[in-house]
Amino acid sequence: MTVGSLDEEHDWTLRIGNPDSYYSLSLVYFDNVHWYVESAQPDPELEFYDDFAYGDVDDVAEFGWDAVDGDSEPPEGGVYARSNIIFPGARGEPGTDGYLMVLSSTVDPSGNTLNSRLETSAWAFLHGTYCARVQFTDLGIYPPDKNVQAFYAINYLYDPERFPQTGNLLYSECDFEYLPYDFWDAHCNSPVLWMNTYETLISDDPESWLAAKDDSPKCEEPPGWKYLLFQVHPDGVVYYIAEDVEGVPGPSVLGAHHKQPYAPETRMQIAFANWIQEPGGGLPVSRTHEMAVDWVYYAAEEYLTVQEVHARIAELRTLHGSVLRFSNIPDPPIYPVFGVDSEGDVMNWGWLRADALATGAADVAEWVRVSEPADAGSLVELDPMHLGSYRLSSEACSTLVAGAVSTEPGVILGTVGAVRGDHVLLALTGIVPVKVTDEGGLIMPGDLLVSSSTPGHAMRWSGPDPCLCALVGKALEAMTDESGIILVLLTAH
Numbered sequence: 001m002t003v004g005s006l007d008e009e010h011d012w013t014l015r016i017g018n019p020d021s022y023y024s025l026s027l028v029y030f031d032n033v034h035w036y037v038e039s040a041q042p043d044p045e046l047e048f049y050d051d052f053a054y055g056d057v058d059d060v061a062e063f064g065w066d067a068v069d070g071d072s073e074p075p076e077g078g079v080y081a082r083s084n085i086i087f088p089g090a091r092g093e094p095g096t097d098g099y100l101m102v103l104s105s106t107v108d109p110s111g112n113t114l115n116s117r118l119e120t121s122a123w124a125f126l127h128g129t130y131c132a133r134v135q136f137t138d139l140g141i142y143p144p145d146k147n148v149q150a151f152y153a154i155n156y157l158y159d160p161e162r163f164p165q166t167g168n169l170l171y172s173e174c175d176f177e178y179l180p181y182d183f184w185d186a187h188c189n190s191p192v193l194w195m196n197t198y199e200t201l202i203s204d205d206p207e208s209w210l211a212a213k214d215d216s217p218k219c220e221e222p223p224g225w226k227y228l229l230f231q232v233h234p235d236g237v238v239y240y241i242a243e244d245v246e247g248v249p250g251p252s253v254l255g256a257h258h259k260q261p262y263a264p265e266t267r268m269q270i271a272f273a274n275w276i277q278e279p280g281g282g283l284p285v286s287r288t289h290e291m292a293v294d295w296v297y298y299a300a301e302e303y304l305t306v307q308e309v310h311a312r313i314a315e316l317r318t319l320h321g322s323v324l325r326f327s328n329i330p331d332p333p334i335y336p337v338f339g340v341d342s343e344g345d346v347m348n349w350g351w352l353r354a355d356a357l358a359t360g361a362a363d364v365a366e367w368v369r370v371s372e373p374a375d376a377g378s379l380v381e382l383d384p385m386h387l388g389s390y391r392l393s394s395e396a397c398s399t400l401v402a403g404a405v406s407t408e409p410g411v412i413l414g415t416v417g418a419v420r421g422d423h424v425l426l427a428l429t430g431i432v433p434v435k436v437t438d439e440g441g442l443i444m445p446g447d448l449l450v451s452s453s454t455p456g457h458a459m460r461w462s463g464p465d466p467c468l469c470a471l472v473g474k475a476l477e478a479m480t481d482e483s484g485i486i487l488v489l490l491t492a493h
Helices: 057-063 306-320
Strands: 012-017 033-038 047-050 065-067 101-107 116-120 128-136 146-155 172-179 192-202 210-218 224-233 236-245 248-259 269-278 287-300 325-327 338-340 346-348 363-370 379-382 389-392 401-404 411-413 423-437 448-451 458-460 473-475 483-490
Touching: 047 306, 057 065, 101 116, 101 269, 128 146, 128 172, 128 269, 128 306, 146 224, 146 287, 172 224, 192 236, 192 248, 210 248, 224 248, 224 306, 236 306, 248 306, 269 287, 287 306, 379 423, 401 423, 401 483
Parallel strands: 012 033, 363 389, 363 411, 423 458
Antiparallel strands: 047 287, 047 325, 065 116, 101 287, 116 269, 128 224, 128 287, 146 172, 146 269, 172 192, 192 210, 224 236, 236 248, 338 346, 363 423, 379 389, 379 401, 423 483, 448 458, 448 473, 473 483
16 A cells, blocks of 8 residues: 655545456545545556447447347436447548447337437546537527537436435536527527536435536537547546547547536446437427537546547557557446545445544534524424424423534534535434523533523423423533523433
């Protein structure tokens, strides 16, 4: 094991050698601290290249591609057809070697749609350069179909049994999406080439996903052949576009630079897709939207320009002759297991076993939904008008009291609420600051506390024993003012 090798891009890197497999562990990448496994010998330059020289769609599986067939998204309720992916051979296109892949989306006179998508079966791609030579098309019809033609990398895996509470923490996506008619509303003239970056989808409601997302439109982007390149760095994603000039890339244009927190952290698959989000109305004729792909290339941990990739493609075609595809990318395990981010936060997928756990604070808290704002120290109770939600305590001696909003918990259960504005951390046990009032008299250490008539505040219980209310806890400090905040040892309710 080698610890603490400094480089220019990252503060620290931990390397764990294993002579058996480069990817014997799959570990998530973060800003400054990387945990991963490497072989004992120096690794070769890892790259992936395909010239799409196939006879038909049934041949693509031999090189690790999946042609999607049947029900799939996008859009909701979408249908994909393998037959919409063809390899027509020479079409006289400048710069091609006679081999092309064409993905189609079709609409019949009744408005039924069929889409197409080709994706790698391996989730093996992360930092490095992704590039493809792609031809976008625009039928120019009106009313227009809401058509999307895309080249992208994505990890949409979600295992609800493995991550039942956290949502899709594995989600990553970087894409070029061409819209002949911009129904995403970029506030500029169509057609539009969108560049989108997503990282980490989290939700406690399967119908309401949240994402860390950045997007950038390139307005009035004409159809035709283009070189599309994006570089995935540990601290962000950079998109470049170069127009095709008779088979040679023209000057590269910076399309977008999406920085943290949008940098992908999990390995992705490479994909091409052509789909109809919604057909245009009032067109009782069949139509076909085509997207052609000449080749695709990926270089791991290298950040190349469009011109450098174009030169590498020419080199590969020369080196490999009739073998028009090449890959030495290993197929890693799908799920990451461990990670540390630049703030020192540790993420662990799986059981965490320890002889002892020391924290800097003294309570255990869980994310819960609230039906009204509740800040730290506020007393909250069950909200009978909104099942599953909590509200500020609203009456003296309430039997609905659940606890107080934590100020700085030592242990947090769940991660969903971290990105949602309608969640707070409810302290379950331990010592926490709690808002109190003198409604029940002056508070002294050891006094039992219950809810008061002041919303979100506790008071001293001076009634009979046993207490008829839901106990908040035991005061650890005195409070001689009309109201304030004191430390309270929470009591089981």
